[in-house]
Amino acid sequence: MIEYEGTPLRVLVVDDIRLFRDHVLDILGAQPFVERAAGAADAEAALRAVAEHGFRVVLVSLATRDSLAVCRRLVAACADTRVIALGVSGGDDEVVACAEAGVTGYLLRDESSEGLLRVVAAAGRGEVTCPPPVAAALMRRMGQRGRAPGGPAGESRLTTREREILGLIDEGMSNKEIARKLNIEIRTVKNHVHNLLEKLEVSRRGEAAALVRGVRRRAQAPGW
Incomplete structure (x- = not known):
């Protein structure tokens, strides 16, 4: 059970592969600290959703087309929204590119469902999540x-x-x-x-x- 104290979160998942997006939404929707979980396939849909429904945390799959551009647009347009990168390989160039795009949380490719929920809860608390491989890449x-x-x-x-x-x-x-x-x-x-x-x-x-x-x-x- 993930511990979270505070206002229940509205979480948006951005991925252009519907099967993956729906699976992540099923995981999030079962959590008591998630008030609402919804999906978007691209930047335009994500920006509309955040503007209309006030999603506080946005998960962006790096497998999505132009994923870093999606992150940058969300960060620029939605200052109070936390953007998390999903499916991070841990490679130096990718990690630094995510950081430069304004990402405040990283979920590695081999992370579990529980790890996903920990990162989302941390983002809801305003924390920056940086797993050891990501921190190592940034330090290198x-x-x-x-x-x-x-x-x-x-x-x-x-x-x-x-x-x-x-x-x-x-x-x-x-x-x-x-x-x-x-x-x-x-x-x-x-x-x-x-x-x-x-x-x-x-x-x-x-x-x-x-x-x-x-x-x-x-x-x-x-x-x-």
Whole structure:
């Protein structure tokens, strides 16, 4: 049983293979923390569904045609919606592309139904889900950039305020929510976010949070 406290979730599944989409919907529909589960075959249908019904979590199968473009459009149009990538192989290029598209959760190809529900519940709590293979791929890419001339400054060069804001991003807060919590102007938050993304050499908030969390976990692991 997946533990979840909070408002029941509305979850949308985007996949152009109906058989797979319906199977995932059956799993979600049986959960007490899912208020509504629906499907869409493409970006246009997904955007309409989110706009009309307020889906809070959207699962996008990477097997769907133009799946990364679908993720980018959803993230750009629906700031409060959490986008999860389904069927992630764990390859470096794919993982980084997902992060750059704004994905905040990853479900590996060999994950179970229970794993699917854990990721959905985490997204509902505003958490960024980053399995070890995904974190490793992001760290490898970060390391490659760090070894290049003029590589990223990294977390060590973030200011105290930038670290604070990065932590709030990791908790799933929007710029408006961060501004309210810290009692500062939203444009100030945007400036800090812009600066920390440049220092970490990433283009998306979710990627920055996932990178730093992965580094911290590796640093805390036995034998690291």
